[in-house]
Amino acid sequence: MRIRSAAGLAALTLTLACCGAFADSGLAQVKGTAANSPISGTVAFKDVKGGLRVTAHLMGLPLGTHGFHIHEFGSCDDAGRAAGGHYNPTGAKHGDVVKKGLKRAHAGDLGNIQAGPDGTASLEAVVPKASLTGGKYDVAGRAIVVQEKPDDFSQPAGNAGGRIACGVIVIVPEVGTQK
């Protein structure tokens, strides 16, 4: 039994090791934090030249502007509070990382996402110098959070109210690149 368990563990380790090089795409399935929330959608993460591209497609949101941030921990428990604060590996103040960079914003500070009258919202942005895995500013295993109100870029975290939706960022192997 011990041997079988060890073999199983070794096989698992090999599987992870084998596909790490191809696992260059990340995905968060976003869901509303409230019971019966209509909010859903996806946020994709991809390493690109210069940083990490974030592509969001959400639906079921209340009309208007919503704070949109990568948070430190990969849990959406406790109505999203378990995700912790904005991901801030550089010890910077809150800001807009897309426009101002890592020295003048938290790495997770994507700013806002705009929902139209039909409740849909899309966003594409690049977080400078960030990566999905393996770098100093990696986001896999963290969480993306949508907030109730706009991020007004005030300190310490943009005054954006409650956490209305959340998703954990997981690695998905690239289809077609595995041999």
Ligand SMILES: [Cu+2]
């Ligand atoms: Cu922040």
